[in-house]
Amino acid sequence: VFPRRVSETTVRRLSLYLRTLERLLEEEERHLSSSELAERAGTTAAQVRKDLSAFGSFGTRGKGYPVADLHLRIRSILGLDRPWQVALVGAGRIGSALHAYPHFRDRGFRIVGILDDDPAKVGKRWGEVRIRPASELEALVREEGVEIVILAVPAGAAQPLAERAVEAGVRGILNFAPIRLRLPPEVEVNDVNLAVELEAISHVLAGRDRSRHRGLDRSRDRSLDPGRGWG
Amino acid sequence: VFPRRVSETTVRRLSLYLRTLERLLEEEERHLSSSELAERAGTTAAQVRKDLSAFGSFGTRGKGYPVADLHLRIRSILGLDRPWQVALVGAGRIGSALHAYPHFRDRGFRIVGILDDDPAKVGKRWGEVRIRPASELEALVREEGVEIVILAVPAGAAQPLAERAVEAGVRGILNFAPIRLRLPPEVEVNDVNLAVELEAISHVLAGRDRSRHRGLDRSRDRSLDPGRGWG
DNA sequence: AGCTGTGAATATGTTCACAGCG
DNA sequence: CGCTGTGAACATATTCACAGCT
Numbered sequence: 076v077f078p079r080r081v082s083e084t085t086v087r088r089l090s091l092y093l094r095t096l097e098r099l100l101e102e103e104e105r106h107l108s109s110s111e112l113a114e115r116a117g118t119t120a121a122q123v124r125k126d127l128s129a130f131g132s133f134g135t136r137g138k139g140y141p142v143a144d145l146h147l148r149i150r151s152i153l154g155l156d157r158p159w160q161v162a163l164v165g166a167g168r169i170g171s172a173l174h175a176y177p178h179f180r181d182r183g184f185r186i187v188g189i190l191d192d193d194p195a196k197v198g199k200r201w202g203e204v205r206i207r208p209a210s211e212l213e214a215l216v217r218e219e220g221v222e223i224v225i226l227a228v229p230a231g232a233a234q235p236l237a238e239r240a241v242e243a244g245v246r247g248i249l250n251f252a253p254i255r256l257r258l259p260p261e262v263e264v265n266d267v268n269l270a271v272e273l274e275a276i277s278h279v280l281a282g283r284d285r286s287r288h289r290g291l292d293r294s295r296d297r298s299l300d301p302g303r304g305w306g
Numbered sequence: 307v308f309p310r311r312v313s314e315t316t317v318r319r320l321s322l323y324l325r326t327l328e329r330l331l332e333e334e335e336r337h338l339s340s341s342e343l344a345e346r347a348g349t350t351a352a353q354v355r356k357d358l359s360a361f362g363s364f365g366t367r368g369k370g371y372p373v374a375d376l377h378l379r380i381r382s383i384l385g386l387d388r389p390w391q392v393a394l395v396g397a398g399r400i401g402s403a404l405h406a407y408p409h410f411r412d413r414g415f416r417i418v419g420i421l422d423d424d425p426a427k428v429g430k431r432w433g434e435v436r437i438r439p440a441s442e443l444e445a446l447v448r449e450e451g452v453e454i455v456i457l458a459v460p461a462g463a464a465q466p467l468a469e470r471a472v473e474a475g476v477r478g479i480l481n482f483a484p485i486r487l488r489l490p491p492e493v494e495v496n497d498v499n500l501a502v503e504l505e506a507i508s509h510v511l512a513g514r515d516r517s518r519h520r521g522l523d524r525s526r527d528r529s530l531d532p533g534r535g536w537g
Numbered sequence: 538a539g540c541t542g543t544g545a546a547t548a549t550g551t552t553c554a555c556a557g558c559g
Numbered sequence: 560c561g562c563t564g565t566g567a568a569c570a571t572a573t574t575c576a577c578a579g580c581t
Binding site: 082084085119121122125135136137138 | 549551552557559
């Protein structure tokens with residue numbers, strides 16, 4: 076049974092469900108109910124069932140969903156049942172953080188090349204990958220069959236690099252540059268804009284200040300172990 | 307005239323409009339129409355007008371919106387007409403990238419403290435800010451009047467740190483840890499999950515591949531003539 | 538003529554509520 | 560019983576279309 080149309084919002088939640096399921100697999104749980112999954116993923120039971128109904132019937136009434144099967148199904152829907160060759164364009168701080176992010180590799184996103192234009196960086200190695208000059212973008216994409224680019228360069232450099240990547244065969248771009256890329260519509264672009272994320276917070280906080288009705292009860296009792304490390 | 311309820315989706319677009327307006331201010335443009343703004347921000351003219359109607363009438367019929375006024379209005383709605391004291395919790399790679407991100411400072415988000423538990427990092431300076439031990443979280447929040455925390459620590463460390471921050475008075479958290487924080491509902495939490503962003507792309511690309519194999523090809527002709535695709 | 542502002546129409550997303558299966 | 564699967568009700572978001580101002 077293959078999925079009908081899965082909405083963008085559902086897809087994002089599936090990714091969260093997957094994260095939860097991975098943890099449950101380690102704990103060898105066999106089944107979990109929609110309400111348990113909802114609780115762990117931060118949504119509602121009805122929402123979980125609606126989302127999962129995209130696969131057709133899958134759960135067992137009275138018991139819930141089989142963890143292992145559900146895990147595989149979601150992986151498949153998200154396209155994670157195959158590896159993806161990814162190029163990291165931009166070896167700055169954001170690029171560095173993304174390269175070190177362990178969850179990409181875990182889920183089959185292989186960073187097969189890193190590009191930068193800074194001569195001080197070119198030639199260095201990050202793990203097993205050598206940083207190459209940006210002029211080799213097309214070569215990299217073709218040699219390695221790169222389909223997804225993570226674009227972590229300043230706004231001014233993003234557009235031409237994106238065009239070149241697409242021209243060479245890239246089909247998806249995760250864009251960290253604070254600029255709207257103009258690309259053919261068949262290219263899947265996903266923008267991550269950190270200013271937007273912070274401003275969504277400041278808007279809410281400022282709005283609450285303006286309409287100061289009920290008192291903010293922040294005094295929850297909780298015994299917090301102070302000063303514990305996170306290594 | 308103060309805004310009625312502004313929806314979350316509208317707020318996120320306002321942040322994009324703001325970015326565009328900042329550029330136009332530099333170019334000394336006086337007015338711009340909804341269709342021009344839409345074009346630059348990647349949405350539709352009707353959407354722009356609906357979003358801006360949250361402020362009440364503002365544009366001039368026949369001319370468009372006054373750039374400088376609109377800029378101020380959006381800043382105000384987003385809560386950017388005042389500075390925000392921000393603490394960066396976690397001085398790893400993501401923390402480093404965020405600290406260096408210039409757009410935060412430009413918009414009034416002041417990183418007034420950086421915390422980490424790694425003794426090798428504590429005491430070092432990033433710019434003008436010294437890295438302090440995580441045990442000083444409460445002190446930092448109170449001394450500096452921190453209202454927003456950027457949480458960039460591993461999943462296992464996030465929950466207790468978030469609780470301590472909230473207990474000390476923090477009202478908003480930008481969370482990079484791949485875990486669902488459980489906090490009182492009056493705390494505004496915004497999750498940034500990079501795996502979700504990449505998987506949204508792989509899902510679309512994998513879905514297209516499946517369609518193509520079944521002959522339900524919805525994608526367009528892949529010939530990329532540079533003149534037509536993306537001027 | 539050109540463009541805003543907005544109700545009405547549509548599309549999309551979420552919650553409810555319950556029949557029906559294990 | 561408990562829990563899924565799902566239509567129907569509800570809520571939100573986007574697009575249309577056009578009256579009305581400059």
